[in-house]
Amino acid sequence: MKNNHCFFLICVLCIFTLSGCTPKENGDNISAFCYRMNSYNETYNLTPDGYIFDDIEGSYTRFFILSDGTDLMLQFKTDEKNRIYQMNITLPLQNNTTENEAFFFITDCITAFCNDNKAANQLTEEINLKSALTVVDFKTKKAEIGKISIKTDTTEIGTVISLYNNNYT
Numbered sequence: 001m002k003n004n005h006c007f008f009l010i011c012v013l014c015i016f017t018l019s020g021c022t023p024k025e026n027g028d029n030i031s032a033f034c035y036r037m038n039s040y041n042e043t044y045n046l047t048p049d050g051y052i053f054d055d056i057e058g059s060y061t062r063f064f065i066l067s068d069g070t071d072l073m074l075q076f077k078t079d080e081k082n083r084i085y086q087m088n089i090t091l092p093l094q095n096n097t098t099e100n101e102a103f104f105f106i107t108d109c110i111t112a113f114c115n116d117n118k119a120a121n122q123l124t125e126e127i128n129l130k131s132a133l134t135v136v137d138f139k140t141k142k143a144e145i146g147k148i149s150i151k152t153d154t155t156e157i158g159t160v161i162s163l164y165n166n167n168y169t
Contacts (some may be wrong), residue, residue, distance in 0.1 A: 028083040037113040
């Protein structure tokens with residue numbers, strides 16, 4: 001009888017230990033976002049570490065310098081359960097998006113945030129992402145697919161892209 005209890009306890013501990021260490025691909029947190037990004041491109045090697053946390057805003061911010069020299073800021077806003085409900089991407093105005101690392105990184109970020117390839121493609125088409133990164137347009141471009149919405153603003157300084165998961169707001 002004592003052996004059965006020990007075996008049961010060991011099994012329960014193993015299940016908790018193993019399930020706690022695996023990333024959740026479909027989650028709405030930074031770990032799941034990083035997991036999805038890395039599955040799109042192995043060279044990203046993103047981790048949930050290295051973000052600057054703002055306790056008042058409930059935001060996580062990280063700066064990247066891509067291999068083509070583009071400076072990029074990625075920011076997430078989270079709710080009280082640490083679920084991502086907003087993602088902001090800022091970067092300088094681009095000269096060209098053809099074969100541009102920043103363009104591919106941003107499209108991967110949008111896809112990882114949406115966790116839906118079809119919705120992400122529709123959003124980037126509706127706002128004309130290539131144009132939003134290269135052409136100054138003081139009018140905000142907006143699109144919404146299901147519970148995900150996107151807004152872009154482009155000035156001489158650069159572009160701000162904001163995505164919202166309206167499931168949590």
